[in-house]
Amino acid sequence: MIGLIQRVSHAQVDIDGVTVGQIERGILLLLGVEKADTEAQAERLLERVLGYRIFPDAQGKMNLSLREISGGLLIVPQFTLPADTRKGMRPSFTPAAPPDQGKTLFTYFVEQARQQLTMVQTGVFGADMQVSLTNDGPVTFWLQV
Numbered sequence: 001m002i003g004l005i006q007r008v009s010h011a012q013v014d015i016d017g018v019t020v021g022q023i024e025r026g027i028l029l030l031l032g033v034e035k036a037d038t039e040a041q042a043e044r045l046l047e048r049v050l051g052y053r054i055f056p057d058a059q060g061k062m063n064l065s066l067r068e069i070s071g072g073l074l075i076v077p078q079f080t081l082p083a084d085t086r087k088g089m090r091p092s093f094t095p096a097a098p099p100d101q102g103k104t105l106f107t108y109f110v111e112q113a114r115q116q117l118t119m120v121q122t123g124v125f126g127a128d129m130q131v132s133l134t135n136d137g138p139v140t141f142w143l144q145v
Contacts, residue, residue: 001041001105002032002081007054007139011074013123014130021121023072027054028133032081033097033105042109044145049073050116054139062139072119076131077106099126 005027012022029049055064055071066073079102083091097105103125113120123129 001034001037001045001145003045003049003143004030004032004078004081005049005052005054005141005143006030006133007136008074009134009136011131011133013074013076013121014132015124015127020129021074021076021123023074023119023121025069025136026071026073026119027066028074028076028131030076030078030081031106031109032078033102034082034095035097035101037097037101037105039105039108041145042105043112045143046109046112046116048143048145050113052141052143054141067117070118072121073113073117074121074123075106075110075113076123076129077102077125 008026008028010024011028012019050067051065053065054062055069057063079096082096083093084095085091106125110122
C-alpha cells in the first residue's frame, strides 16, 4: 500500500464542479492499493500517516503529527500510484489491485481513519476527480508498507 502525503493549508476534491471533500490544515493523502495489500498493511499505513511528524513545533522543526495538531485528513484514491514506471514511455498498471480489491481496502482505510480522527474527508473511488491543494512548505512524502 502506498501513501503520498502532502502537508496542506487547504485541499479539496471536486467531481463535476461539486466539492465532495475538503480540509483546511492537515494532510492530503493520495492512496494507492497494490495486489498483495491487506487490511494489516492498511492499518500500518494509517498509523504512519496519523503519526508522521511533518508539522512544525514552536521552534519550527517538523516534530508534530496530524494527531497532535488536530488537523484534517483528505483521502483520495489514486489508482496510478502503484504503476510500474521503470521502463518504456507508458506506465504499466499490473502492480495495482483490481478495482474490487482496491475499493474494499480504500473503504476499510477510511473507516479506520474515521475511528481515530475527527476530520476525515474523501474523494470517490473510481470517479474522475479534480484535486486542488495548497501544499504547505512544500512538504511531500512517499510512504509505503
